[in-house]
Structure formats: C-alpha cells, structure tokens
Amino acid sequence: xxxxxxxxxxxxxxxxxxxxxxxxxxxxxxxxxxxxxxxxxxxxxxxxxxxxxxxxxxxxxxxxxxxxxxxxxxxxxxxxxxxxxxxxxxxxxxxxxxxxxxxxxxx
Amino acid sequence: xxxxxxxxxxxxxxxxxxxxxxxxxxxxxxxxxxxxxxxxxxxxxxxxxxxxxxxxxxxxxxxxxxxxxxxxxxxxxxxxxxxxxxxxxxxxxxxxxxxxxxxxxxxxxxxxxxxxxx
Numbered sequence: 001x002x003x004x005x006x007x008x009x010x011x012x013x014x015x016x017x018x019x020x021x022x023x024x025x026x027x028x029x030x031x032x033x034x035x036x037x038x039x040x041x042x043x044x045x046x047x048x049x050x051x052x053x054x055x056x057x058x059x060x061x062x063x064x065x066x067x068x069x070x071x072x073x074x075x076x077x078x079x080x081x082x083x084x085x086x087x088x089x090x091x092x093x094x095x096x097x098x099x100x101x102x103x104x105x106x107x
Numbered sequence: 108x109x110x111x112x113x114x115x116x117x118x119x120x121x122x123x124x125x126x127x128x129x130x131x132x133x134x135x136x137x138x139x140x141x142x143x144x145x146x147x148x149x150x151x152x153x154x155x156x157x158x159x160x161x162x163x164x165x166x167x168x169x170x171x172x173x174x175x176x177x178x179x180x181x182x183x184x185x186x187x188x189x190x191x192x193x194x195x196x197x198x199x200x201x202x203x204x205x206x207x208x209x210x211x212x213x214x215x216x217x218x219x220x221x222x223x224x225x
Contacts, residue, residue, distance in 0.1 A: 091210030
C-alpha cells in the first residue's frame, strides 16, 4: 500500500497569509494526487485533482504543485472561510490512500 | 446537479449488521463507479472499496474484505454497503463517493454515522 504522509497536522495562520500543506507518498504516484477540503460537519469537497487542476467553482487562491512523491497545496491569501481540515488522496493505485489531514485555523 | 443522498445515522448492537444506502441523482448512475470511505477519529480516512454498477464488479481494500459488502441497484440508482459483525472499531462515519475516471472522487454523500454500542 502507498503511504501518504501529510504535514503539518495543524496550522494556524492569519487572514491574507500564504499557506502551504504537503503530502509525501511512499512511492511515485505519477501526479495522481488530489486535495479536499472538509469543513466541520460537512462532506469533503474536491479542490484540486491530479496535482494541479482546479475543480470548477473553487477560488483561484487554491493551487497545487508536485511530482513523483512530493505534492503541495497552496492557498495564496488565506480567507476566514478557509477554516477547515484539508487532506490529500492518491489515486495512483489500489488501495486508494489518504493523508492524515491538516487542520487549518485562523490566528 | 449531482447529488448522493445517503441513508440516516445508525445505532447498532455489537455483532449485528447494518446496511446503508446511497441514492444517486443528476447523472447516469451506470457511467461511474461508486466508492465507499470510512472516516474515524482514530484511523482517519480509509478506502473501503468500490462497485461498478454497470457490470456489478466490486473491488475491496483487503482490510475490509469480509467486513463490507457492496451492491448496487441500477433500477433505483442506489448503491448499498452492508457491514457485518460490527464491533466498536466500526463506529465511524461512512461516505459514498462518485469516482471520476480521472482517478479522483468528485462528489461525496453527506455521510452515515454508525455507532456500535450495547
């Protein structure tokens, strides 16, 4: 199974800050890396698919980069509505596996 | 509008089984695989398995073989997951999610909270 190591587990930042969240795969996942946002009590929402493709309707302040085993979600200017838990999902091979999540808070 | 409507929360006894549903609307049910995901405080998010409704083919995470059984009813556009021999370790929120052929989940249900308690 591919292990996904996500960091940090917790992040506190100010409105307007640039935020970076990382996922590292235990082997090459060929850019099949997806990012989700989950607000408290809600179902996950797809933000970025296959490393750097912005899902329809998602604000452009969200972006993704990466290749091989290392992937990053960036929020260019943090907004108050971005408070949520973010997690990654690798779609390269079965079983599909998730990162452990990053809880993002406003400072 | 794509929507995955899951059945209600469940309180079940240890050793019992539970069957939950996921009704799809807003798209052609047989065009997409349906996956199931477990979310628990202790284990985070875990992929359970998937079903391709068009051909009734299933694929399970080895960890959930014997625990979860996935089925689908094309006539009602509904996917089902049955969990058997429940223990406290099965207490979690269970989601269905539509799998886009581009290797990601694009829509999720609202989740079913299963509580296993005597």
